[in-house]
Amino acid sequence: MTYQNPIATADACRARDDQLGALAALRPRVVYRARERQSLARLADVWLVIPEDASASAWFDKAQALAQFLAVVAGHEPRDLPMPGSWDDARIEEVATRARAWFASARPCSGGRV
Numbered sequence: 001m002t003y004q005n006p007i008a009t010a011d012a013c014r015a016r017d018d019q020l021g022a023l024a025a026l027r028p029r030v031v032y033r034a035r036e037r038q039s040l041a042r043l044a045d046v047w048l049v050i051p052e053d054a055s056a057s058a059w060f061d062k063a064q065a066l067a068q069f070l071a072v073v074a075g076h077e078p079r080d081l082p083m084p085g086s087w088d089d090a091r092i093e094e095v096a097t098r099a100r101a102w103f104a105s106a107r108p109c110s111g112g113r114v
Contacts, residue, residue, distance in 0.1 A: 006031055007039050010046070011085055019050045032068065037078040041092045044069035048098050063106065066099040 006025045013021035026043040047062045072078055073096045080086065 007042060007083065008085075010039075010042050014042075014046070019046055022046045023050065035068065035072055035079065037069075037072050037080050037092060038083065038086055040065070040069040040072050041087055041095050044099050045095045048095070048102060059106075063103075066102060070096060070099055070103075 009025035010022040013019070013025060022042070023046045026039060026046065031039045031043060043065045047065050053059070053062075073092065
């Protein structure tokens with residue numbers, strides 16, 4: 001699997017309003033390991049638009065993805081791979097603003113529920 005493949009697949013899923021398909025496309029370890037802004041922005045955006053899942057594991061997965069994205073955005077030299085359909089800085093900042101708002105209002109899980 002090439003690195004751009006998960007991003008292209010996620011974008012195609014989002015174009016047909018398949019948020020869960022986009023989430024599945026962006027979950028390979030390569031997306032997390034690369035710590036690349038374009039893919040993490042898409043992953044964060046998907047987590048922010050899908051309905052909340054009451055499971056503790058989904059809450060943790062969402063929090064982990066949003067935290068990694070915000071850490072990359074806060075970095076001094078964010079790494080973007082040049083690719084068709086790259087998101088501009090304004091769009092990435094809009095996702096970062098929503099991610100920060102989610103953390104500000106998020107409640108920790110207890111008993112397997114959010």
